[in-house]
Each structure stands twice: as structure tokens, then as C-alpha cells.
Amino acid sequence: MSGRTPRLTILTTCIIALVLTVAPLPTWPAILRPAFLVLVLLYWSVMYPRAGGMMLAFIGGLAIDVFQGSLLGEHALALCFIVYLGIRFNLLMRAKPLFEQSLFVFVALVVYETLLWMLDGWSGHPLTTPWRWAHTPVGGLIWPLVVGILGRFQPSR
């Protein structure tokens, strides 16, 4: 029960998730691509609420904004909010079976996308195509996979 935070692991997985998020893909995979960085950050913020995930979320979100040309700070704000939710409800989340966690993650992703959507509208880039929501159920569905993969990288305690 040492409780040491695997900072290096967290950083590495976040960078991988960021690359997966911004890597160019053909049309359909790009639409269905889950928001990897959100999933990874959510996992780590639930597991290690004190690991400084919020700062990572801010920097990662800023990186997404730079890569995608969106409003500077838009993804940063949305990601920080998701990490905040993760930290705030980490006990609730841990106690639930995977299926319920997936539902929670789905809701979190919808919140994330809604925030982005609102900020897009505020900055004068309203994109109302329903496809922008397509990644939220995908994210919920692959959550067990994310838990399985990231759980392996985690030092056993």
C-alpha cells in the first residue's frame, strides 16, 4: 500500500493518447475515433486524484487546440472539467462495476462534447452536424479496454 504515483507512466500514456487524438485518419475512423486523451486522463484522475492530472489536462488540451486550430483554451477547459469530475467522483466510480463505469464515461464524454459545442458556438464556429457526437458512445464502449490496458501499466500495490 505504498500508493506511489507512477508519474512517468501517466505522462507517457497521456502523450500516446494525445498523438492518437491528433493523428490524421481517413474519414470514418476519424469520425468514430474516441477521445483518447479524455479517457486516459479520466482513468488516471480516478485512480490518482492527487497526481496533478489537471495540469496535464490543461497542457494536453492546449496542444489539441494548437494542432486542430480550435480556439486556444477550448479543449483545455473541457478536459480540465472532465478531470475535475473524475477527481470529485473517484470513490463513486471505483466502487462500480465496469458496465456502470462505461455509462459514467459516456455521460462524461457527452458533457465534454457539449462544452466544446457551446464554446464553438460562442466563438462563432457553430457546427451542428450530429456526427460530432458519434465518438461519445464509442468512448463508453472501449472504456473496459482502456481500464484493462492502463491497469497493466500501473504498478501493483
Place this chain on the structure above:
Amino acid sequence: MAVFGTDVDRPLYGRSSAGLRFTGYAALAITLMYYDQHGRLAQRIRFALDAAAYPVQSAVSSPATGWRWLTDSFQTRDELRAENQQLRARVTGLELSVMRQAALEQENNELRGLRNSLPPLIKHWQLAEIISVETNPLRQRIVINKGEHDGVVVSQAVVDGNGVLGQVARVGPWSAEVILVTDPEHAIPVQVTRNNLRSVAVGSGNSGELLLPYVAINSDVKSGDLLVTSGLGGVFPAGLPVATISGVHRESQQVLAQVRAQPVATVERDREVILLDFEPSNPAAPAHNPPIEPAPTAVTKPQPKPQDPDE
């Protein structure tokens, strides 16, 4: 089911400051967003961040580039020879049409009553390589490997060998982002060549389709019509091919017809694009529209340059 299956990581302290930290970061993000939207400061930050992002961007797209290089280097001699032959035939065809064009230009000048021949429309062009392509319903953009150091400016016209691809949306030091005509946020003023009917073609988010949402139901458009740029809007010169109309749907209850068009530029098959600079004294060049100042005191201010001088 032991999922997170371990003990709690000092939850009482962990929860206490999260709200505070979130508030701090949210305030920072909102400030950034505000300045990105309204101020000049964020543009500088963005420029620097773009510079930092360039190597990463190249790295992320390197698998695709590597694969292309590999297939290129393993092309057989026969294939190359066949391609060479094809290209030679094409050049001959183009030479013939250029020969005819010189005569036509001369004739055109005489018809317009101009004594001296006009300066060429395209003052300067440069090739740029595509670094990454993003074609999804939300964003249709490409990133090219030319930036401010190569003289690229915002809203410069970008074409390929077939027609208009888009315009430069954002310029970094060594790279630039091009918004394609098919991006849902992009609109391009066009004209039907057959009858000079003017309209606006809006991106659909599908890389094979443009929409013409503002065509009256009784207007004369049909499938197969070629759309060229109309020269309005201040970005593209008149007469560059944009798309061919692929379908017209009319419903008697509606005021507007639903017109779809297929772009002639083929972003999926391009590796290189052409950035154009126009000779402003040519009548076909895009009219220079000064950018609209967001500040209410715009009238008294001197006209800002679109690009900051090099520091």
C-alpha cells in the same frame, strides 16, 4: 469484480483542492480564449506554439510519408516508363492548348480595346507538400510544409492541377493550414460557365461534395455544368475551375433548389499543392478587400497589415 480493485489513494486530501485547481485552470483557459478571440497577444502565442507543434506534426504524419517514399522507391522501371510516356503525351496536349491560349489572350486584349497586353494573372507560385490531411465532416483541412518563411499569407489561394483546393487559414513559421472548399465553414463565390449565373458554393464536410444552398428553384442549372470562381470575395481570381454540378433537386413547395456539385480538385490524390500570388493590375485578379476591423474604432485607425512584420 476488482476493477480499480485497490485501496484509496488518500482521498480526503485529494478531493479538497480539486475545485480550487479547476477554478484556476478554468479562469486561465477562459482568459486565453478571450484573447484568442479578440486580442492580438494570443496570435503571437499561437504563432510560437505552431512553431513548436511543427516537428510533432511531421512526426505524426511520418508513417504515411514513409510508406509513400517506400512505394515510390520500389516502383518498377516499366511503370516509370509508362508514367513518363503518359506525362509526355499530356505535356504535348497542354502545349497545344497553350499555343491556342496565347492567340486567344491576344484576341481578348484587342476585344477589350487594350493596347498593351495585360500582365500575367499569376505573379508568383510555389509548390508545397501536404504534411497531413484531415477530412471528416467537422473539418476538411490540410497542413502544408510552407509557412511564413516562404511568404505564405492568410487567405492565399491554394489550387492543385485541376482546380481550386481552398485557401490558407492559418500560417505558422514553417507550416500553414489550408481550409478546403469542402470544409463546412468554407464558402466560395462561383459562377456557372454556361450562363454566368452567380452563386455561392458551401462545403458539405464530405470531401467529394459541395452544396449550392442559394440557387432559386427556377434558375438554369443542370448536372454537368462547370462552376468557376466568380472573382468576388477577394480571395480567388475569376475563372478558376471549382466543381461540376452533380445533381439538382427541385421540390415545388420550396423556394430554393438543392444543388450538389463535385469539386474538380482531388485532395485524396494530391501530394503537392500550388500556392498562388496574383498580379493586382490584371482585371481578373481578386479585388482587394481590406480586412474588417473587429474594434469599433476601425475608422480612425490606419489599415493594419494582414501579417505582422518579421521579427
